[in-house]
Amino acid sequence: xxxxxxxxxxxxxxxxxxxxxxxxxxxxxxxxxxxxxxxxxxxxxxxxxxxxxxxxxxxxxxxxxxxxxxxxxxxxxxxxxxxxxxxxxxxxxxxxxxxxxxxxxxxxxxxxxxxxxxxxxxxxxxxxxxxxxxxxxxxxxxxxxxxxxxxxxxxxxxxxxxxxxxxxxxxxxxxxxxxxxxxxxxxxxxxxxxxxxxxxxxxxxxxxxxxxxxxxxxxxxxxxxxxxxxxxxxxxxxxxxxxxxxxxxxxxxxxxxxx
DNA sequence: AAGATTACCTGAAGGC
DNA sequence: TGCCTTCAGGTAATCT
Numbered sequence: 001x002x003x004x005x006x007x008x009x010x011x012x013x014x015x016x017x018x019x020x021x022x023x024x025x026x027x028x029x030x031x032x033x034x035x036x037x038x039x040x041x042x043x044x045x046x047x048x049x050x051x052x053x054x055x056x057x058x059x060x061x062x063x064x065x066x067x068x069x070x071x072x073x074x075x076x077x078x079x080x081x082x083x084x085x086x087x088x089x090x091x092x093x094x095x096x097x098x099x100x101x102x103x104x105x106x107x108x109x110x111x112x113x114x115x116x117x118x119x120x121x122x123x124x125x126x127x128x129x130x131x132x133x134x135x136x137x138x139x140x141x142x143x144x145x146x147x148x149x150x151x152x153x154x155x156x157x158x159x160x161x162x163x164x165x166x167x168x169x170x171x172x173x174x175x176x177x178x179x180x181x182x183x184x185x186x187x188x189x190x191x192x193x194x195x196x197x198x199x200x201x202x203x204x205x206x207x208x209x210x211x212x213x214x215x216x217x218x219x220x221x222x223x224x225x226x227x228x229x230x231x232x233x234x235x236x237x238x239x240x241x242x243x244x245x246x247x248x249x250x251x252x253x254x255x256x257x258x259x
Numbered sequence: 260a261a262g263a264t265t266a267c268c269t270g271a272a273g274g275c
Numbered sequence: 276t277g278c279c280t281t282c283a284g285g286t287a288a289t290c291t
Contacts, residue, residue, distance in 0.1 A: 038285075055268085056284055071269090089268050091285065139262060148286085156284060244264050246282070264290070274280085 002030040002042065005078040014073035017085070018094035023105060024050070030078065037118040037152035041110065049110040055091025060084075118152035123193050125151060130186045134174050141177055142170035142249055145189075154189065157224045158196065160250050162189040164223045169258040170241060170249040176259070195220065223250040231255060 010024040028046040035041070040052040040060055052060060063075065063082035074085040074094070085094070120129060133150050134141070144150050145159040154162075163170050165188035168181050177185070199217040222232050227240040231252035241249040 053286075055286075057269085087268095088270065089283085091268055093286090137261085143262085146285085245266080245284090247284070248282090262291085264288100266288080267286090268283105270283100272280100272282085275278095 002078060002081070002083065003032045005030050005081060007044070007076060007078055009075075009077035011075040011077070012073070013068075013075070014090070016090070017073040017087075017092070022095050023048075024076075025105075036114045037121065037148055038155070039114070043107060047107055048105045049107045051095060051110050051113075052085070053093045055087065055089065055093070057089040058085065058087040058092030061086065118148050119150045120152065122151045122153040122189055127183070127186055131179075131182060135177070135179075135182060137174040139174055140170065141168060141172050141174045141185075143243075144174050153193070156247070156249075157221065158189070158192050160224045161192050161221060163249075164251060164256060165192070167255050169256040170251055171258060223252060226250060 006029045007024065007026050010026060012018075025044040025046050025048045028044040028048065031043040031045055033040065033042050038054065040054065042050040042052070044050070052058070054060070061084060063084045068075070068084065069086055071088040071090075072084050072086050073090075076083045076085075085092070119125075119133060125133075130151070134144055137144055142159055142163065145154050145162070146156065160170070162185055166181055166185035168177055168185055196217040199220070223238050226238045227250060228237050230236070231238055231254065234252065234254050236252055236254040238250055239253050241251060243249065
C-alpha cells in the first residue's frame with residue numbers, strides 16, 4: 001500500500017526512462033494507485049500524477065532486501081517503503097509514454113491526455129458502444145481490438161483468445177463480422193478479461209504481479225502460443241498468422257473461417 | 260484521414 | 276563452445 005505515504009526521494013538509474021524535466025513530487029503524499037487502460041497512475045497530494053507505461057516487461061514492485069535487481073531504472077523512496085521500476089526490455093516509459101518530451105504533471109493534464117488517448121475500457125464498455133466502435137470499420141477486427149483508441153486494455157493474448165471463443169478469423173474486416181458473432185466477441189472478451197484478472201493475469205515468460213507472483217491464466221489459453229496443437233474444440237491444428245513487424249495471431253482455421 | 264507499416268528494445272532459445 | 280538469427284509485443288511515429 002502506497003496510499004498515505006510521503007515520497008521522500010527519487011533515484012534515476014536509466015536516463016531515457018523519462019524526460020529530465022520530470023519533476024517528481026518529493027515531499028507530497030501518495031493518495032493512491034490506479035489503472036487507466038494499460039497505464040499505472042500514482043496520484044499525489046500536491047495535485048500531480050505520475051503516469052507509468054509498462055511496455056512489455058516493465059514492473060512496478062516493492063524493493064526487497066539486498067542489491068537492486070538488474071534493469072532497475074528508478075527507485076521511488078516512500079516513508080517506510082521503497083518502490084522500484086524494473087524493465088529489462090526498456091519499452092516502458094514514465095510520464096506520457098513515447099518520446100518522453102512532455103511531462104503531464106498536473107492531474108488534470110494526465111487525465112485529459114488519457115481521455116484523448118484511450119477509448120472506453122474493454123471491461124465496462126456497454127454493448128451498444130462496443131458495436132458502434134467496432135462494427136463500422138473496414139480494418140481487420142484483430143487490429144481494431146488492439147487499438148487502444150477504439151477500446152482500451154486489450155493486448156495480443158486476450159484478443160486472440162476472444163476471437164477464438166467467438167469463432168471469428170482475426171483478419172476479418174470488422175464491418176463484415178455478423179452481428180451475432182460480434183455479440184459473442186463482446187461477451188467472450190469481458191469474460192476472458194474478468195477470468196484473467198481473477199487468475200492474476202497470464203505469465204508466459206516475464207509477467208509477475210506487483211507481489212512478484214506469476215499469473216495463472218496461461219493454462220486456460222486455448223489457442224495463443226499453441227501453433228500446431230489440436231484445437232480444443234475440433235482438433236484441427238492451431239495456426240499462426242504473421243502480421244507485419246513480426247506480430248502473430250493464433251487461430252483455429254476451422255472454427256474461425258476467413259470470410 | 261483512415262488504415263497499414265515500422266522502429267524501439269534485450270534476453271531467451273534454437274540452429275549450426 | 277560460441278556465434279548468429281529469430282522472436283516477443285505495446286506504443287508512437289511514419290508512411291500510403
